[in-house]
Amino acid sequence: MIKYYRFCLENGLRVLVHEDKSSPLIAMNILYDVGSRDEDPELTGLAHLFEHLMFGGTSRIPDFDKPLQLAGGENNAFTTEDITDYYITVPETNIETGFWLESDRMSDLDFSQKNLEIQKSVVTEEYYQRYLNQPYGDALLLLRSLAYKVHPYRWPTIGREVSHISNVNLNEIKEFFFSHYAPNNAILTLTGNITPDRAFILTNKWFGPIGKRNVKQRKLPKEPVQKEERRMDAERDVPASAIYKAWHTGPRRSKDFYVLDLITDLLAGGESGRLYTKLVREKKLFSEINAYITSDIDPGMMILHGRLMKGVDIHLAEESINQVIRDLKKRYPSDNEMEKVKNKFESSVIVSNSNILNKAMSLSYFELLGNTDLINNEIYEFRKTNKRMVAEVSAKYLNEENCSTLYYKSTRKD
Amino acid sequence: MTRSKRIQPAIRPVDLGKIPEARLFTLKNGVPVYLINSGTEDLVRMEFIFSAGKIKEDRPLLASTTNMMLSEGSKKYSSARLNSLMDYYGAFYKLSAERDKAGISVVLINRYLEKILELIREILFLPRFPEKELNALMKKRLSWYLVNCDKVHNIASDQLFESIFGKRHPYGRKLVPEDFNNMNPSLLSDFHKKYYSPSDMAVIVSGKIRKGTASLLNNYFGEMHPGEVCSEDPVYRMKSLARKKVHKNKSGALQTAIRIGSPTINKRHPDYPGLKILNTILGGYFSSRLMKNIREDKGYTYGISSSVSSLDLSGFKVISTEVSKKHTRKTIDEIYKEIRLLQKKPVGRDELRIVRNYILGEMVRMFDGPFAIAESFRSVWEFGLDNSYYYRFVKKVKTIDPDEITALAATYYNTDELHEITAG
Numbered sequence: 162m163i164k165y166y167r168f169c170l171e172n173g174l175r176v177l178v179h180e181d182k183s184s185p186l187i188a189m190n191i192l193y194d195v196g197s198r199d200e201d202p203e204l205t206g207l208a209h210l211f212e213h214l215m216f217g218g219t220s221r222i223p224d225f226d227k228p229l230q231l232a233g234g235e236n237n238a239f240t241t242e243d244i245t246d247y248y249i250t251v252p253e254t255n256i257e258t259g260f261w262l263e264s265d266r267m268s269d270l271d272f273s274q275k276n277l278e279i280q281k282s283v284v285t286e287e288y289y290q291r292y293l294n295q296p297y298g299d300a301l302l303l304l305r306s307l308a309y310k311v312h313p314y315r316w317p318t319i320g321r322e323v324s325h326i327s328n329v330n331l332n333e334i335k336e337f338f339f340s341h342y343a344p345n346n347a348i349l350t351l352t353g354n355i356t357p358d359r360a361f362i363l364t365n366k367w368f369g370p371i372g373k374r375n376v377k378q379r380k381l382p383k384e385p386v387q388k389e390e391r392r393m394d395a396e397r398d399v400p401a402s403a404i405y406k407a408w409h410t411g412p413r414r415s416k417d418f419y420v421l422d423l424i425t426d427l428l429a430g431g432e433s434g435r436l437y438t439k440l441v442r443e444k445k446l447f448s449e450i451n452a453y454i455t456s457d458i459d460p461g462m463m464i465l466h467g468r469l470m471k472g473v474d475i476h477l478a479e480e481s482i483n484q485v486i487r488d489l490k491k492r493y494p495s496d497n498e499m500e501k502v503k504n505k506f507e508s509s510v511i512v513s514n515s516n517i518l519n520k521a522m523s524l525s526y527f528e529l530l531g532n533t534d535l536i537n538n539e540i541y542e543f544r545k546t547n548k549r550m551v552a553e554v555s556a557k558y559l560n561e562e563n564c565s566t567l568y569y570k571s572t573r574k575d
Numbered sequence: 576m577t578r579s580k581r582i583q584p585a586i587r588p589v590d591l592g593k594i595p596e597a598r599l600f601t602l603k604n605g606v607p608v609y610l611i612n613s614g615t616e617d618l619v620r621m622e623f624i625f626s627a628g629k630i631k632e633d634r635p636l637l638a639s640t641t642n643m644m645l646s647e648g649s650k651k652y653s654s655a656r657l658n659s660l661m662d663y664y665g666a667f668y669k670l671s672a673e674r675d676k677a678g679i680s681v682v683l684i685n686r687y688l689e690k691i692l693e694l695i696r697e698i699l700f701l702p703r704f705p706e707k708e709l710n711a712l713m714k715k716r717l718s719w720y721l722v723n724c725d726k727v728h729n730i731a732s733d734q735l736f737e738s739i740f741g742k743r744h745p746y747g748r749k750l751v752p753e754d755f756n757n758m759n760p761s762l763l764s765d766f767h768k769k770y771y772s773p774s775d776m777a778v779i780v781s782g783k784i785r786k787g788t789a790s791l792l793n794n795y796f797g798e799m800h801p802g803e804v805c806s807e808d809p810v811y812r813m814k815s816l817a818r819k820k821v822h823k824n825k826s827g828a829l830q831t832a833i834r835i836g837s838p839t840i841n842k843r844h845p846d847y848p849g850l851k852i853l854n855t856i857l858g859g860y861f862s863s864r865l866m867k868n869i870r871e872d873k874g875y876t877y878g879i880s881s882s883v884s885s886l887d888l889s890g891f892k893v894i895s896t897e898v899s900k901k902h903t904r905k906t907i908d909e910i911y912k913e914i915r916l917l918q919k920k921p922v923g924r925d926e927l928r929i930v931r932n933y934i935l936g937e938m939v940r941m942f943d944g945p946f947a948i949a950e951s952f953r954s955v956w957e958f959g960l961d962n963s964y965y966y967r968f969v970k971k972v973k974t975i976d977p978d979e980i981t982a983l984a985a986t987y988y989n990t991d992e993l994h995e996i997t998a999g
Contacts, residue, residue: 183615185592185939221581226862230929233589233936252939257584265581282874286830290877290897294829296725398827400721432646433659442655445711448718470718501663508618508665508684515616515944 163514163536165524166357170364172373173345177524177533178360179352181517187256187353189249190521191263192529194348195341196243197320198313198381198459206320207329209240210284211337215247215266217276222265232258240318243458244529250518253354257363264367267347270338272331284326288319296399300466300569307393308407308462308565312384343374348528352521384409384460391565396572401448402475404482405466405567408558413458414530420546420554421454421463426502427494427551428452428465428485433501435488436467440481446473458530463558475568489555493548506543589935591969594942594962597779597952600789602797606773608789611781611952614945619782620682622953623699627677627770629745630887633809634762635754638745640712641766642672645679647708649697654708657694664690674746675887676957677770682946685785692795699771700799704760717755728897730823730998731832738821738994739838739891741814746886772802777956781949813838813889815994823998831903831999835910836893837992841885842958846983848971850892853983854883856922856930857913858894864913865894873909875902885958892987900999907995917984921977934972938965 165179197208215238216225229236234251249259292298302317309315320326349368351360387409411417428436429452436450450467469478513519520536527535535542597609632638646668647654661668664687670679679698683691723729733749740747773796780788815838840847851859858865858881865879879896898906922930941951955964 181615183613184943186943222583224862227929228583228586230860230862230933230936232586233932233939235933235936235940250940252589252936254587255584255589258586261581261584279871279874283870283877286875286897286899287877289829289899294727294897296722400725401718431658431662433655433662438655441715442711445714448715468718468722470714497663501659504665505662508667508682511616511618511684512667512682515614515618515946517943 163520165533165536166360167528167533168361170344170369172369172371173343174364174368174371175348175528176360176364177348177350177528178355178357179350179520179524180356181353181520184353184517185253186250186517187253187259187351187355188518188521189251189256189259189263190350190352190518190525191247191267192348192350192525193245193247193342194346194529195245196241197316197318198242199341199377199379200313200316202313202316202321204325204329204333205316205322206284206318206326207333207337208245209318209320210280210326210329211334212238212240212245212247213280213284214270214272214276214334217271217273217280219265219269219271222262223271225262225266228258229262234259242314242318244526246522246525248518248521250353256351256355260363260367263349264371267342267344267368268371272335272338274331277329277331277334281326281329284319285323288323288326292319297397297403297468297569300395300403300405300567301464303393303395304405304407304464304565304567307391307567308387308409309384311382312459313381314384314457314459314461339374340377343376344368344371345373346376348525350521350525350528352524353517381459387563387565390561392568393566394568394570396570398573399569399571400573401468401471402571403466403468403569404475404479405464405569406482407462407464407565408560408563410454410461410463410558412460413456414532417554417557418454419542420550421558423502423506423543423546424489424551424555425452425454425463426506427489427498430502430505435485436465436482439485440467444481445470446478446481475570479566486555486559489559490552494551496548499548503544507540510540586932589932589939591935591938591942591965594965595948596962602793604773604797604799604801606776606778606796606801608778608780608792609952609956610784610789611779611945611948612784613948614781614783617685617783618682619685619688619780619784619788620680620946620949621695622678622680622779622949623695624676624678624777624779624953624957625771625775626675627766628673628675630675630811631770631808632745632766634757635748635750636716636758637762637766638677639672640709640716640758641763642670642677643712644704644709644763645670645698645702647712648703648705650701650703651697652694657698660690660694666691685783688785688788689791692791696795700773702767704763704767706760709758709760709763713755713758717752720750720752720755725825727825727828727830727832727998728895730825731834731996732895734821734823734996734998735834735836735893735994736891738816738818738996739836740889741812741816744811744813746813746889772804773799774801774804779949779953779956781945783945819993820995821997823996825999828999829899830897831900831997832895832897833903833906833910834893834895834996835907835993836891837994839883839890839892839987841887841890842955842960842964846987847885847890848968849975849979849983850883850987851968852930852934852972852975853917853980853987854881854892855934856926856980857881857917860930860933862929864917865910868909868913869896869906873902873905875899875906887958903997903999911990914984914988914990918981918988920981922980923977927977931972935969938969
């Protein structure tokens, strides 16, 4: 049972504290309720580029990292379609340095042209390193643009194209900061060797004086229901062909969420998952195969992808996937299989909760979802699902007309 | 906001304090078990370690294939059954074969401990190495290998290890597609018989260790005949390639991967802590010289780092980055410039203070929680060292002076000895 305290400052900053005396450290996590879904379609990649700029220092603290390193701390951040998350771990005695740094960059940033130019270049290199210069690196970008036509999930966090990043100017950066970075748009979580009292005093001292801001209201276009199957072929110089499939699902808060999560565990949870057992082990059609849900706050996707063994016909490979999916709708899983994925889910939650930083990230995220108790209840939510629900939810979402399929074909001759 | 509230808080000294010691428990047949008891969740992690790494193989892939095949069917269970039982009991296991050591680690919930121990015993000591599964695995491995051959960072790393350890040494030799045809069940059985023997096993258990864990370990692993320690290991000569600069072409690549490195001392050498500190300054943390210069000042890369690693028979240091083609030469020049600067100009007081505290903070993180403690324990234990290594390290961090760092840079970063690999 993870015990946490929750309070809210007058400026709207929400704060969660979980004391874990077994650690010599404190984890400090700040989640900003802004992600790539909040971007202008012509200026994509901005939320993530902005995350880089947050380390550029302010007029008062020109270097963010050095004082933290001096305090024995370590930090990083990530951006998703929905959120931007900054985190620090620091020895308990020096937590106030973390407060000083995070409250400072929440109040104001130093928007220098030089820093912007350099980070544009760094992010462009990141685009190459992680997506464009990797075999299969652009596949999920293509799949996303096929599955979504209207909603901002149609572009990836790194940006729709490199040129969007190089075209951003300083004014757009400033506007983005003041319309999204605000105490009333953030969740601060502290876990580890800190009492709720100490957290309360320090939060008030450092974040209390920051004024509320007018956060831009989120008005996102709704993705129309997909009515017919979508297909795309891409040809690339890669060693083997691959198949990518995406089905639209409900939002993170929908009642189907944990059933879908369980379905992907039936399909691809560990080596004993159905896809691996049937298509890799038995039929030897794929060298690797995976399935997962995107867990997005707005209606997301279930994604399935696999790389083909040499010489396997891509249509045959796809048909073998479809057969596994059809089976989900037709036949109830055995009690044993249901119990297996539930047990595995339970241990994965326990493993995740054995680390103070994971606990801080989970608490922040569940608070954003409006259900902080999920930190303790997620296992029960997952346990509640039954085999009838598996068949129903599979029948509801895993249909051809709701599916986008990408054939990522190898052009290599050998 | 009032001025007074913005004053930087005082920074207190960071200290590692006392490291929790592992408690040694010996099974009836002599197998050592190290117990690290702490943690908040009802979990344990168990690691079973053997000297069955690449260094013991007489042909490429033998150590890793033997290791991967351990869970592909045992005397009592098929591979599918083994895996579904592991999943049923919510256990996460990982087989691994490194350069020196190999084995299995598993994280599990205490209530299934006995079930998992039974499965681990099957995996480690009663594997069947079925031919059909072996052939399927080799086909899969070949296809993974071919994908890796398309990644510039793999091409460059593989070449670096060949360049610094030699074409024939298991630390350095590169794989070729034909290697994937050279495995058969009897090779694996022989390797297993020689190197997966209780006489050579060690176990590290960490987490919330329940009463009775030790006696369960005795039930499952303490009754086995310890067997013999294999004494006819293959012998290899380690020899760096004469050619220091190698470029591997990859047509169509948008970026070039750069690796600059050489063999070096390992943890057993008295200079090692100092070399680690020097490495941190050069490229071992976010504010390192290389990051500041090549990423944060020039924007040439998403990341650049340097590292120093220990192996049983050697060690190696490597500077790694990926940059746009047009910045390759400039980046390499800047890397050498930073090395020469460290050899010539003593590190300033402020920078040294940051590095000291940063490393001390890292050390606190290295011992945060039972699993982290176990990893840190293992990484000295496998070199025949103990926690006194960490206390020596802390002392060195606190007392090293700028001239010593300059001298270490001159000794260990002789630019004539560095191999320079590019792929792209």
